[in-house]
Amino acid sequence: MSRKLRVGVAGYGVGQGHIYALQRLADQFEVVAICDIDEAKLRHAADGHNISATTTDFAELCARDDLDVIDICTPTYLHVAQTLQTLAAGKHVICEKPVAGSLKQVDELIQAEAESDRRVMPIFQYRFGHGLQKLKLLVDKKVTGQAYLSTVETAWRRRPAYYAAPWRGKWETELGGALVTLAVHAHDVLYYILGPAKSVFARAKTMVNPIETEDCISASLEMANGSLASLSVTTGSAQEITRHRFCFSGLAAESNIAPYQNTSDPWTFTGDSPEISERIESTLARFEPLPEGFEGQFFRFAQALQQNTELPVTLLDARVALELITAVYHSARTGRPVDLPLGHDHPLYAGWQP
Template identity: 35%
Template sequence: MPHPPAHRARTAIIGTGAIAHAHAEALRVLADRAELVAVVDVDVDRARAFAAQFGAATVYENAGQLLAHERLDLVHVCTPPQTHAPLAIQTLHAGVPVLVEKPTALSLREMDEIIAASDATRVPALTVFQHRFGAAAQRLRGLVAQGALGRPLVATCETLWHRTADYFDLPWRGRWDIEGGGPTMGHGIHQFDLLLAVLGPWRRVSAFAARQVLPTDTEDVSTAVVEFTSGALATVVNSIVSPRETSRLRFDFEYASVEVEHLYGYTDADWRFTPAAGHEALAALWEGPAAAHPSGHRDQLAAILDALADGRVPAVDAHEARRTLEFAAATYASAFRGEIVHAGDIAGSHPFASSMHGGAVPWQPHKEIVR
């Protein structure tokens, strides 16, 4: 059971754009356990408005000022993706645990730099993968770990969202050099992170990607077929060109099918558990306390606070987040090279280790690609 810490955790948010509000709202819900003491943004007026809205006492113009003047237990990085790795590393070297919005880094090479800094300082670097922490997902992972559902056989993972051209008016969206990729990196990553968390290590992937209609440098849809080390097979679709929006996951095990359909966060009501014939008694194992709120930042933040209070490394740490980022890199490498990619292939001087595009985007000549 969660327990009150000896003191309220002192937290700060770097970047006060849209996603920062989800972090601040989570902190407000958990106000008995954590307080937002400071915010940072290059747009000082926006930072002041954000601080006033969420009760932060101090505003800073940059991370250096924040880390020099505040005693902190956790820093939330909510800036555009190209700044994630430098800010995470700076925070780690200041001795403060850091929670980074997805994607943690723009490449596996950057991710390895974060891991190296975390290992050297012995300070946790964490990634926001909040869908792992909803009550139903936790229950499912427990049943899988126990072997109660039998061997995993097949799964589907779909992020079918819709974005119009004006969504990309922000200068950092849809660009390899700033966002790192399209829906594979910025949208579907939450769903396939949960897929990987349930099914475990993947062995190989074969993928396609396309820029169908949107005015981006990156893809607006990708599809992949994945084989896991368990032998399970899965399909993964990441789209931002789908007018009827939904997020779906389905897992078929030997003894049951487990499904969820939601959009940006699920409750227990969004899940369906179907036991196979002769295994109806499993339905009782699925029953559990119903979560009243959708899966989101508050669940992961509560788990982080529990772990920090207990002296444990919280989830999802940089080593684990790297496996999800590696899957994204493998999706791009397979799609752009037209080949099957195995886990561990993308390493060293591999072109997709230093960037998600690997200099091989079919619709964009290499000379036009930044990075």
């Protein structure tokens, strides 16, 4: 095993979950330093995780010569500048979603990564749930057949307290609403299994909370593989669920509905014939579970760096997710379907913010 990756974590909101995961992977990572502009949080984090090096200054974190990776868990509007700053300091980047607020910005990040000898990994930790990984295995082993129709529901509940954080609910700082911040995970799961969409029609509204950005979305997609998909998103669901349902010629796959763990087990896979059910069973008997969630993504990140292979989530994955977001907003505002991919001359290429 090569030397552990030494990590500095910036932002102690969801950063707490990152640190727990990194510290559980003690053979691969060491969390050396933590940064937050809120001194009380910083002290609490340092004590709670036994991390001695702390700073309130992101530039100081970047300047440390004992770090291999900076893990950016700060509010969304800081991600692009801090990613560029980290690459310029010669360190790998892990960055929370969304990495950027436009296709133009993500293209700048792709270029900056290519010009550096470092790597940038956006976070999409839901990819690594065991239920979803089983479906991925069935797809890779060609058990699923042709994709017909998929449904993705992100029905969560966000009350006014959630929007008390001053950066939330605003175009300038959260960069978007439920589409950008919440449903981006479930939509990435769809793309992870089926690839990107080629056409989108969407409606978006703000109904649940008095915020600038949208909190309800309904979208109809035609995927590049020819199948159809529908997305529904709300922050007003008294019962919180996330659900994925994939209907293929060979089988129907349905996730559990735990809102924040629906890609984990259990999923149900129903074969369209006894023979296919047997193939499902024999394929899944060979499933080898790896860690899930943040831990699953970081585990694969360390392996990819060590073996010089593709990262488990790339900037190109983030780019297609941002392209879908751009298309949904454009369709909702124009009332027309939008064809993908979007060119550099698209009116929202430089940003979907109104």
